[in-house]
Amino acid sequence: QFFGKQLWAARMGGRNTPASTQKELEMDTVSAADSGVHVPAQESEDCSAGERPPEQRTVDDIINEVGFGSYQQLLMFLCGAGWAADIMDLQAGSFLLPAIKKEWNESNERLGLTASMTFLGMLAGSIFWGILSDRIGRRPVFMMTMLVAGCCGMLAATSANIEALVAWRFSQGFGLGGNLAVDFSLFMEFVPTANRGPLTVLMTIFATFGSLTAAGLAWSLIDSAGWRIFLVLCSAPGVLIAVGRMSMLESPHYLANAGRREECLKVLQKVAAHNGVELSISHAGQIKSSGSTTRLGLAALLWGMVSKAQLRWTLIGACIHWFFLSFGFYGFSVWAPSYFEARGFEPQRKYAALFTSTACQLPGTLLAAYLVERVGRVPLLVGFAISCCLNVSGVALSTTQTSMVGFFVVLNFSTAALWAVTYTYTPEIFPTKVRTTAMGACACMARVAGILVSIVGGLLLSTSVELSMGAYAVAYGICALTILALGVDMTGVPLSHLDMAPDDHAALTHDDQLSRP
Numbered sequence: 014q015f016f017g018k019q020l021w022a023a024r025m026g027g028r029n030t031p032a033s034t035q036k037e038l039e040m041d042t043v044s045a046a047d048s049g050v051h052v053p054a055q056e057s058e059d060c061s062a063g064e065r066p067p068e069q070r071t072v073d074d075i076i077n078e079v080g081f082g083s084y085q086q087l088l089m090f091l092c093g094a095g096w097a098a099d100i101m102d103l104q105a106g107s108f109l110l111p112a113i114k115k116e117w118n119e120s121n122e123r124l125g126l127t128a129s130m131t132f133l134g135m136l137a138g139s140i141f142w143g144i145l146s147d148r149i150g151r152r153p154v155f156m157m158t159m160l161v162a163g164c165c166g167m168l169a170a171t172s173a174n175i176e177a178l179v180a181w182r183f184s185q186g187f188g189l190g191g192n193l194a195v196d197f198s199l200f201m202e203f204v205p206t207a208n209r210g211p212l213t214v215l216m217t218i219f220a221t222f223g224s225l226t227a228a229g230l231a232w233s234l235i236d237s238a239g240w241r242i243f244l245v246l247c248s249a250p251g252v253l254i255a256v257g258r259m260s261m262l263e264s265p266h267y268l269a270n271a272g273r274r275e276e277c278l279k280v281l282q283k284v285a286a287h288n289g290v291e292l293s294i295s296h297a298g299q300i301k302s303s304g305s306t307t308r309l310g311l312a313a314l315l316w317g318m319v320s321k322a323q324l325r326w327t328l329i330g331a332c333i334h335w336f337f338l339s340f341g342f343y344g345f346s347v348w349a350p351s352y353f354e355a356r357g358f359e360p361q362r363k364y365a366a367l368f369t370s371t372a373c374q375l376p377g378t379l380l381a382a383y384l385v386e387r388v389g390r391v392p393l394l395v396g397f398a399i400s401c402c403l404n405v406s407g408v409a410l411s412t413t414q415t416s417m418v419g420f421f422v423v424l425n426f427s428t429a430a431l432w433a434v435t436y437t438y439t440p441e442i443f444p445t446k447v448r449t450t451a452m453g454a455c456a457c458m459a460r461v462a463g464i465l466v467s468i469v470g471g472l473l474l475s476t477s478v479e480l481s482m483g484a485y486a487v488a489y490g491i492c493a494l495t496i497l498a499l500g501v502d503m504t505g506v507p508l509s510h511l512d513m514a515p516d517d518h519a520a521l522t523h524d525d526q527l528s529r530p
Contacts, residue, residue, distance in 0.1 A: 069299055072269045073507035075281050075292065077205045081212065082288025085203055088261060089212065092196040093219030094254045095159050099189045100220040102166065103346055104227035105247040106131055106182070112240040119175055127179055132343075132463035134183035138190020139460060143453020146191075147446060151199040151264045154191055154449075156255055161188030163251025170241040170248075185248070190460065194453035198440045202266040203284065206507045210385040210437050214378065217433040221374040228368045266508060270445045274300045324443070328451055330499040331439055332458040334394075334492055338435060339459035341401060341488035342428055344466045344481070370422045374429030381430035389504045390438040391496055397431035398493035402486045409482035431492075441503045444511040 110124045138158070146154040162185050169181035200216060201209050227247055234243045262284065268277035277300055285292045294300070384393055404427060407420035443451040473481035 070294065071507065071509035072265050072277065072281075072300065073206055073509040075294065075300070076203065076265070077207075078293060079205075079281065079285045079288055079290050081205055081208050082284075082290070084284045084287035085200075085212075088200060088203055089216055091254060091258050091261065092200045093216045094250070094257075095192045095196050096217065097219040097223030097226070098159065098162065098248075098251045098254060099192045100223035101227045101247045101250075102131070102162070102185060102189055103343070104224050105231070105244060107346055108227065108231035108235060109240050109244065112235050113175070113178075116240075117175060123175060126468075127175060127182060128467035129464045130179045130183040131186040132460045132467060134186025134188075135190035135193075136186075136457050136460035136464070138187040139194045139453045139456035140190075141187075141453075142191025143194035143449045143451075143456070146195045146198075146449035146453075150267055151195055151202075151449070152261060154195050155199055155261060156258045158188050158191030158195065159251045159258065160255035161185075162192075163188075163248055163253075163255060166248025166251060167245050170244040186460075188251075190453075190456060193456040193459070194449050197436050198448045198452055199264055201437075201440055202264040202445070202508065206505065207386070209441065209508075210390070210504065211382045213437040214382040214385050214433040217429070217436055218375060218378045220432070221371070221378060221429060224371045224374060225368065228371050232365075232368060266445045269300055274298070324447075327442055327499065327501060328454060330495055330501075331442070331451070331455050334435070334495045334499075335439070335455040336458040336462045337488040337491040337495070338398075338431065339462035340466050341405065341485040341492070342432070343463045344485040344488075345405075345424070345428075366418045366421070370418065370425045373422045373426045377426035377429035378433045381433040385434055385437060386504060389502050390434055391500070391502045393434045394431065394438060394496045395493045397427045397434065398489050398496070400427035401431060402489035402493070405482050405486040405489060409479045409486070438503070441506075441508060442501050442511075445508065 106128050110127070113119060113127070114124055142154050142158055165181055165184035165188060169178055169185060172178035172181060197213060197216070201213050204212055230243050230246055234246070262280045263276065265277045265280050265284075268274070268280060278294070278296075281300075282292060381393060381397070401424060404420045404424035408417055408424065411417035411420060439455055440448055440452055469484075473484060
């Protein structure tokens with residue numbers, strides 16, 4: 014209910030800071046002679062004696078003024094490239110299984126261990142990097158994750174046995190786990206409110222390019238050059254992406270919530286200069302620090318997420334959605350080549366079918382980007398989840414190879430759109446102080462599902478193709494029900510409103526409030 018009625022377009026300027034808010038900020042105060050209230054010491058430095066403190070604005074207000082420009086475009090490319098590397102790694106793992114099975118004569122159970130350890134590394138990485146990002150900032154984590162993933166991925170190509178491969182794939186997964194927890198949160202914290210939905214959805218197009226690249230490289234290299242060359246080419250871009258990320262700035266939302274407004278102002282000024290825009294603010298005191306600026310310890314950070322009822326249930330619902338969405342998606346991503354082989358596809362036709370169906374992810378993402386602000390997050394999530402459920406069932410019941418490919422094409426279309434809206438929906442329903450930690454928790458559930466499906470999927474496939482696909486269809490159906498139960502829709506709502514102190518909420522007029530389902 015708290016998140017269901019979010020505050021929309023609140024104009025914070027022109028109001029004095031409430032006394033209760035000042036206590037929550039936990040900072041020294043000085044007297045302003047003509048205002049009759051206490052103002053933070055940092056703000057008083059920006060005002061001469063006896064002057065009224067500068068009008069405060071939220072970070073969202075300032076970012077909306079800066080607009081979407083060249084800096085955000087570069088950030089979007091670097092975030093998207095990291096996401097493409099993540100998907101390339103997952104796809105590479107599925108293409109490696111048949112080749113490794115042939116070269117090392119390994120069983121399906123042992124091959125499933127390879128995929129499981131990758132997901133286990135991602136699980137550990139998502140929790141570690143997500144918490145670290147909320148503790149020390151987005152930028153350091155943003156750089157390190159891809160560096161670890163790229164180096165370990167290339168070293169995996171040197172493996173002489175499955176044990177060595179498992180170790181390197183775990184390390185690579187540990188680095189990749191931070192991408193999901195941090196990248197989408199960092200990107201949307203730089204983007205204007207009106208553009209947040211479409212641009213975050215469009216960023217997931219990079220996943221399609223990652224899938225296409227992995228499928229194309231597998232098609233052209235695995236049978237001719239071998240799986241080791243294929244794995245090196247899939248992992249090497251990660252190192253280049255890490256180098257490019259070194260030039261990026263810290264999140265202004267993170268800095269404002271940490272009470273580091275001088276640094277926040279400098280970041281916003283650099284972004285504005287990069288975009289060719291002149292800011293209307295010149296003092297750090299004009300930037301509103303939302304809520305308490307006290308840096309939380311690890312225990313306090315985690316306790317804050319589970320002690321508040323509205324935040325706790327939102328987190329639980331989001332984790333359930335991510336678990337079952339990942340169970341259905343990874344089931345096909347990891348075992349799709351094996352499904353096609355079980356239905357009698359020849360190797361070249363199998364790769365062609367996978368490449369074609371993967372290409373259909375692009376129009377699915379574009380449709381989601383077009384509709385995400387027009388229709389809203391929740392209707393799209395429910396609709397695409399139902400579509401995935403129906404098309405997985407269609408694949409299971411197909412009696413011909415042509416019909417199987419047809420259902421698989423529509424499944425990829427719907428899956429891409431469903432993931433795209435999920436990546437937009439999840440970070441924006443959590444406050445800045447716990448956003449990447451919450452994303453890490455959701456990503457952790459996704460990896461748990463990946464580990465489970467890499468083991469159970471092989472067992473189900475050995476029993477029945479239809480039984481295996483039926484389990485994934487049920488998972489997509491549960492996704493639709495979970496989103497309906499959550500009922501949270503942040504379409505058009507600034508991120509800053511999740512960070513506002515309770516007194517700021519109460520001070521807003523009825524016209525400033527936005528009701529959501």
